[in-house]
Amino acid sequence: SQQGEEDPQALSIQEGENATMNCSYKTSINNLQWYRQNSGRGLVHLILIRSNEREKHSGRLRVTLDTSKKSSSLLITASRAADTASYFCATDRTGANSKLTFGKGITLSVRP
Amino acid sequence: DSGVTQTPKHLITATGQRVTLRCSPRSGDLSVYWYQQSLDQGLQFLIQYYNGEERAKGNILERFSAQQFPDLHSELNLSSLELGDSALYFCASSVSLAGPNTGELFFGEGSRLTVL
Numbered sequence: 001s002q003q004g005e006e007d008p009q010a011l012s013i014q015e016g017e018n019a020t021m022n023c024s025y026k027t028s029i030n031n032l033q034w035y036r037q038n039s040g041r042g043l044v045h046l047i048l049i050r051s052n053e054r055e056k057h058s059g060r061l062r063v064t065l066d067t068s069k070k071s072s073s074l075l076i077t078a079s080r081a082a083d084t085a086s087y088f089c090a091t092d093r094t095g096a097n098s099k100l101t102f103g104k105g106i107t108l109s110v111r112p
Numbered sequence: 113d114s115g116v117t118q119t120p121k122h123l124i125t126a127t128g129q130r131v132t133l134r135c136s137p138r139s140g141d142l143s144v145y146w147y148q149q150s151l152d153q154g155l156q157f158l159i160q161y162y163n164g165e166e167r168a169k170g171n172i173l174e175r176f177s178a179q180q181f182p183d184l185h186s187e188l189n190l191s192s193l194e195l196g197d198s199a200l201y202f203c204a205s206s207v208s209l210a211g212p213n214t215g216e217l218f219f220g221e222g223s224r225l226t227v228l
Binding site for chain 1 (some may be wrong): 154202
């Protein structure tokens, strides 16, 4: 079963706009990670946020984590056409013996 | 380039056959993970090895097996293949010790398996 559920499933925006993607999960976690996948390629790690952190930044990326609501959001500011990809949240569940559980992903299309 | 190498990139085979997928992790990474990605199931964790030992098992079918060798490369063996086994199989590696925290995973480009 999927631990992370991303929302929305698909997002289409204009270049320059911000893109916000959400992820909800069910059980307690050690950390939550976001990955990006270009069509048919391998996943690339974007950012990791630990359970005791609330917000983290990396370049144009901003991730928040609300453990009380069991949810996270990924914000991409000033989007570019090159940001077009699928984005996945992955949870490192407490007691899950070191494996990441991925959601089904969000397809982001950035129109030039 | 993640530093994780997977071969073959593409594989087409028939039902009932057996295939072996190979993965070389990043230099220095002791953990290897195998994931299966399909349109209907998404990314499913199959199995993890750490320094040659199996550390975690996910939704891996009994027809599938894996191992990690002393040089840390790993192989995923898929046998008695069925149409539904058609998918993208990813290997990922990390430096992390098994539990309690899983750090960043570095993914290979995947092996696309088509079963006809």
